[in-house]
Amino acid sequence: MNTSEIQRVKQRYNIVGNSDGINHALDVALQVAPTDLSVLIVGESGVGKEIIPRVIHDNSPRRREKYFAINCGSIPEGTIDSELFGHEKGSFTGAINESEGYFGVANKGTIFLDEVGELPMATQARLLRVLETGEYIRVGGQEIRKTNVRIVAATNVNMRKAISEGRFREDLYYRLNTIPIQMPPLRDRGNDIILLFRLFAMQMAEKYHLPKITLTDDAKQLMLKYKWPGNVRQLKNITEQMSVLCDKREIDAETLLHYIPKDTESTQLATIAQPGQHSYESEREILYKILYELRGNVSDLRRDMNALRKQVEEQRDLSQVALTKQAEYGTALPSANTPYPQASPFTAPGNSVAQEAEAEEIKEPESLNLNDLGRQMVEKALERNGGNRKKAAQELGISDRTLYRRIKQYGLEDKEY
Numbered sequence: 443m444n445t446s447e448i449q450r451v452k453q454r455y456n457i458v459g460n461s462d463g464i465n466h467a468l469d470v471a472l473q474v475a476p477t478d479l480s481v482l483i484v485g486e487s488g489v490g491k492e493i494i495p496r497v498i499h500d501n502s503p504r505r506r507e508k509y510f511a512i513n514c515g516s517i518p519e520g521t522i523d524s525e526l527f528g529h530e531k532g533s534f535t536g537a538i539n540e541s542e543g544y545f546g547v548a549n550k551g552t553i554f555l556d557e558v559g560e561l562p563m564a565t566q567a568r569l570l571r572v573l574e575t576g577e578y579i580r581v582g583g584q585e586i587r588k589t590n591v592r593i594v595a596a597t598n599v600n601m602r603k604a605i606s607e608g609r610f611r612e613d614l615y616y617r618l619n620t621i622p623i624q625m626p627p628l629r630d631r632g633n634d635i636i637l638l639f640r641l642f643a644m645q646m647a648e649k650y651h652l653p654k655i656t657l658t659d660d661a662k663q664l665m666l667k668y669k670w671p672g673n674v675r676q677l678k679n680i681t682e683q684m685s686v687l688c689d690k691r692e693i694d695a696e697t698l699l700h701y702i703p704k705d706t707e708s709t710q711l712a713t714i715a716q717p718g719q720h721s722y723e724s725e726r727e728i729l730y731k732i733l734y735e736l737r738g739n740v741s742d743l744r745r746d747m748n749a750l751r752k753q754v755e756e757q758r759d760l761s762q763v764a765l766t767k768q769a770e771y772g773t774a775l776p777s778a779n780t781p782y783p784q785a786s787p788f789t790a791p792g793n794s795v796a797q798e799a800e801a802e803e804i805k806e807p808e809s810l811n812l813n814d815l816g817r818q819m820v821e822k823a824l825e826r827n828g829g830n831r832k833k834a835a836q837e838l839g840i841s842d843r844t845l846y847r848r849i850k851q852y853g854l855e856d857k858e859y
């Protein structure tokens with residue numbers, strides 16, 4: 443294992459973790475990168491599969507050519523063939539012009555097929571052909587075209603099960619799975635959990651301009667024992683919520699318990715998965731199946747939209763609570779228009795946030811002076827609610843007592859609304 447190369451990659455892509463599982467996955471990615479072999483990345487939802495194809499492409503001779511990441515689960519069945527392989531003019535209603543498709547455009551480059559288990563059967567047949575011969579035909583076309591594309595695919599579904607149920611072609615699976623890369627579940631990564639928590643705590647402190655949260659020893663123990671069914675994504679979400687919503691900056695086990703699901707199933711001691719046995723075989727897979735079967739249904743779309751809207755609202759709520767907390771900690775930004783620095787992992791090459799998190803030498807975000815922003819927020823909320831403090835506090839997501847303190851602090855006691 444080339445440890446220094448692996449460290450370089452971690453630093454460049456802001457990947458945090460030092461467990462054998464993550465080091466092994468990166469080692470395989472680096473070894474296979476210079477070849478044209480197809481790679482299949484497998485692992486539960488939220489384990490961090492999406493960075494691997496980028497690492498492979500950037501370390502391959504194709505690095506200066508195109509790279510496309512395509513989420514196979516999000517393209518409607520009716521258009522996926524034309525998106526991937528292009529179409530001829532007039533080949534279907536709406537095909538006003540011809541289109542080259544990803545396989546044409548990405549010639550000499552890399553295509554990352556995310557959620558490859560979701561590909562419809564007809565598309566699977568086309569994909570197998572292009573993988574075996576480099577040939578494909580556009581939708582509605584006759585001409586055989588050639589392309590030279592390296593494929594990296596990822597899935598969080600149990601492919602063997604999909605094959606046995608006739609949802610995925612076995613020959614395609616073997617063709618894609620030339621080199622498998624297994625991303626381990628978070629519960630099997632030991633102290634990586636704490637390192638990742640530090641990374642996210644630091645990112646959220648920057649994002650919301652609040653002091654960074656830390657963990658007490660008992661909270662750390664709980665984190666290490668918890669099963670993390672949603673893996674790194676879940677850890678990130680929980681850290682974000684706690685960063686904004688917790689009044690104390692040091693999180694103890696009791697507080698942490700409020701943010702992790704209460705079922706004994708997931709809080710019990712983590713057990714190491716047996717080879718070939720995947721914990722995602724149960725509910726999540728059933729859910730996927732239902733979603734898959736319902737796809738195309740309008741009510742489904744509406745539900746997706748509602749879920750999306752809820753997410754946006756939740757994010758807005760967090761930002762709003764953060765604004766009021768900034769005033770409390772004196773860390774608010776000078777102007778409401780100043781964008782928050784959005785530290786995102788897996789982005790800016792050279793960014794060393796991840797390393798800082800690992801080194802434990804994390805600086806607290808700069809303390810900024812209290813400004814008008816908090817005051818404006820309070821005033822606006824009071825205005826909108828005709829001076830009703832209870833309603834304004836609810837809208838701001840703070841307690842009545844905190845609002846009262848703010849009103850006094852900003853000298854708004856006598857103001858009429």
Ligand SMILES: Nc1ncnc2c1ncn2[C@@H]1O[C@H](COP(=O)(O)OP(=O)(O)OP(=O)(O)O)[C@@H](O)[C@H]1O
Nearest residue numbers: 457458459486487488489490491492598674675787
């Ligand atoms: N080792 C890591 N270091 C830093 N951030 C990570 C790491 N692993 C995952 N993340 C972050 O966790 C989140 C989930 O990762 P990602 O989207 O790659 O999951 P996934 O395996 O593709 O899940 P799904 O199968 O549900 O699509 C992302 O925000 C990612 O940036």
Ligand SMILES: [Mg+2]
Nearest residue numbers: 488491492556
């Ligand atoms: Mg993904």
